[in-house]
Each structure stands twice: as C-alpha cells, then as structure tokens.
C-alpha cells in the first residue's frame with residue numbers, strides 16, 4: 001500500500017505522528033493508500049516554513065509573482081489529465097467531471113495571473129495643499145485553507161492562487177479522503193518556481209485543523225465543507241482573532257414554473273441532481289414544481305434517469321461514479337427508504353444498485369422522491385448523494401416562501417420563459433448564487449462564489465474581488481512634501497485646505 005506525504009518547505013515530508021487515515025478507490029472499495037495525519041508539531045513546522053517564506057515573498061515584486069503564476073498556469077494545464085486521474089482514483093467522479101473541476105480551478109489561477117490589476121490601489125492627489133493620499137492593500141502573512149472531499153483540486157485552487165498572488169504564504173489542509181490532487185498542485189507550484197515554503201500541504205484530521213485554528217502565526221483561514229464544521233471553524237477561528245471565511249453545506253432548490261420548457265428543465269434537473277453522484281455543494285436536491293408541472297416533469301426525469309450509465313469513473317462510458325465511502329452510501333440509502341416511510345412517493349429507488357465486476361464499490365443508483373414535504377428528513381437534511389426530491393406547490397408565492405424558509409442559501413435556479421417572474425425571483429430569493437434557466441450557477445473566476453445563511457459564515461465570498469479583499473488588508477498613506485511655509489504649531493484636529 002502506498003504511503004503519502006505532506007509537502008512542507010518545498011519538498012515531500014514523511015509523516016512522523018504514527019497516525020494514518022485510509023484512502024480508498026471508491027469504484028473498487030479497496031484501500032490503496034494511507035495518508036499521514038499531522039501532529040501539532042508537524043502543523044507548526046509547516047507554519048514556520050510559511051512564516052519564514054513570507055519574509056521575502058511578501059515583498060517580492062508583482063513581476064516575479066505573476067511570472068511564476070503564468071508558468072504555473074501552463075503546468076497545471078499540461079497536467080490536467082494526470083490531476084483528473086488522481087481525483088477519479090480517490091473521489092470516484094467520472095474523468096470528464098474531474099477534468100471539469102481542474103478547468104474551473106484554472107480560472108482562478110488565470111485571475112491570479114492578473115493580480116497586478118487588482119492590487120493597483122488608489123491615489124488622490126492634492127487632497128489638501130501639497131498633500132496626497134494613497135490606499136494600498138497588503139498581504140496578511142501566513143494564511144490557511146481547509147478543504148472538503150468533493151472537489152480535491154478546484155476548491156484548493158479557489159484559495160491559494162489568489163492568496164499567494166497577494167503576497168501571502170499558505171498552509172493547505174486538504175480532505176484526508178482525497179489528498180493526492182492537492183499534493184500534485186503543490187509539486188507543480190514548486191516546478192513553476194514558487195519559492196520553498198510559500199505553499200505547504202499538511203494532511204490530517206481534527207488535530208491538524210484545531211492547531212491551524214489556534215496557531216498565533218496564522219492570520220486568516222478559508223474553509224469549505226459541511227455546515228456544522230463551517231460554523232465551528234468560524235466561531236473558533238474568529239475567537240482566536242483570525243479573519244475567517246467558512247463556506248458550508250447546501251440544499252439547493254430549482255423552481256419550475258408552468259410556462260417553462262419542461263424538456264430543458266428535465267435535462268437540467270438530471271444533470272444538476274445526479275452529476276458527480278450529487279456530491280456537489282451546488283447540486284440541485286429539490287425541484288419545486290408549481291401548478292400542474294410535476295406530473296409531466298417527473299415523467300421526463302424518469303425517462304432520462306433510466307438511460308444513465310453508472311460505473312467506474314475511469315470508464316469513458318460512465319456518466320456517474322460511486323459515492324466517496326461505504327458509510328456515506330449507506331447513509332444516502334437510508335434517506336431513500338426513510339422518505340418512503342415518512343409518506344413520500346419513491347418514484348425511482350436507486351438503493352441496492354451495484355456494478356458487475358466491482359461489487360465492493362460504493363455504488364448507489366439515482367433516486368427520485370415525489371410528494372416530499374418540508375418536515376421530512378429527506379427535505380430537511382443535506383443528503384449529498386444522487387437523490388432528487390420533488391415538492392409540489394400551487395403558486396410562485398408558495399414556492400418562494402418555502403425556499404426562503406430553508407436554513408441554507410447557497411445556489412438556486414428558476415426555470416421559466418417569463419422575464420418578469422425571473423426578475424422577481426432574482427430579487428426575492430434568499431441565496432447567494434441564482435441561475436435563470438441555469439441549474440448550477442457557479443460564478444466564473446472573476447466574480448465571487450458564496451452562499452447566504454447557513455451556507456456561509458463570515459462576510460467574504462470566495463475568489464474574485466472578494467478573494468483579493470479577504471487575503472489583503474488596507475493601509476492608507478497620507479503624504480506631504482512640505483514647503484517652508486507649511487510649518488508652525490497648531491494643536492487643532494488636522495483639516496484640509
């Protein structure tokens with residue numbers, strides 16, 4: 001079995017804590033690797049490497065930083081296939097989907113290549129006689145990122161390219177279930193010329209996370225993961241004086257109005273509910289069908305679902321892969337059987353599904369639950385699997401009330417041909433990312449990504465301008481190059497003239 005390493009100070013570092021976690025191939029169910037779990041001392045050594053590197057990286061020229069980022073962009077581009085293979089081997093998602101997440105991560109590297117435009121600052125000349133004022137944004141120092149299993153490459157790339165472009169140094173704690181893609185990204189950064197210690201990867205569990213949250217030399221923490229842990233990270237990190245952005249879980253609703261193109265809506269529901277086996281924070285997990293749309297829409301979803309090909313992610317014929325672990329698969333299955341017991345109609349039951357020749361894989365088929373109501377567990381909880389619930393309502397107003405009563409507010413979508421209804425929805429819905437006839441409205445890299453309510457703790461969204469703002473702090477410099485006539489004693493409050 002392969003034993004993985006940390007990446008500290010520009011090189012692989014073996015784990016010394018003696019604690020390891022299993023890394024599975026979800027398509028076979030076999031443990032193929034083990035990943036070291038960092039002790040407090042190992043986290044401290046990564047932070048020390050990052051702190052030492054910040055002394056020079058923090059004041060390095062924008063020309064140097066951007067030339068490294070341009071090389072990095074080329075290297076990640078050239079290694080897309082390899083990174084995607086690492087993702088599929090540990091996460092299970094199909095290869096095309098893994099390539100898609102690398103492409104979305106690259107968007108943020110491309111944004112970081114243009115960081116000089118974002119860090120230009122502001123200058124006001126002659127605000128008073130012979131006085132100028134400049135606003136600058138400077139790096140924070142050492143910053144950390146803690147990432148989830150479902151995007152092993154993209155979510156780390158939402159964070160560190162912008163952080164290091166702004167002059168920070170970075171300690172990344174990737175998900176222990178899918179550690180290899182992050183390690184590869186760090187290796188490529190070194191190959192691009194990123195100085196030792198600017199980007200470090202420490203693998204681990206709660207011990208490593210808790211040390212990051214309390215370490216006095218870490219200025220800021222970016223987190224992406226489930227809501228309970230996001231809340232914990234935000235509360236603990238801010239109590240320790242850190243800047244924290246913590247993106248949490250989701251239960252994304254797709255509203256279908258009676259005038260919608262139901263073929264397009266059915267395609268969208270299938271793609272957004274079952275893509276990546278529903279293990280996306282922007283997955284659609286609830287369709288809210290208004291008026292008489294539910295019956296024809298469900299028929300169309302059933303026709304399409306029957307044709308989906310589920311299999312190993314490295315088989316080009318597969319459209320959906322397995323779930324991350326057996327325990328998670330069993331939990332997802334329990335929501336489907338529980339929904340039936342609580343009164344929902346199980347229109348498609350994906351439990352009990354397996355793939356011939358891969359019987360020990362973490363398989364589940366797709367499920368469709370009809371007549372779901374808000375008090376059912378399948379509606380209340382984030383299932384994070386290929387389970388789509390349909391809630392039937394009579395009117396738009398009933399739909400928007402239901403959606404806005406949800407504790408989450410990550411992404412949402414409306415399907416309609418009515419521009420007025422779509423416009424009303426954009427303004428009224430309580431969610432951070434809204435799609436109009438777009439089921440997974442993940443913003444492009446130069447806009448920012450983030451939810452509302454229990455989907456984000458902290459006041460910055462991630463990447464885009466919010467990312468630059470999060471990883472920098474403001475400084476305002478007021479300058480006078482005096483004339484001899486500017487002297488004299490005046491104890492009054494400075495005023496401009």
Ligand code: NAD
Nearest residue numbers: 147148149174175206209224225226229247248249250281
């Ligand atoms: P998770 O919260 O279990 O883990 C995320 C990270 O936190 C991992 O690095 C993990 O090691 C660490 N962690 C887990 N338990 C911890 C604990 N008790 N104390 C300290 N650290 C802990 O999430 P996951 O299962 O890896 O990922 C799936 C979740 O992430 C889903 O809820 C999904 O919606 C969410 N997610 C959200 C977004 C977003 O942008 N809002 C994006 C991707 C995933």
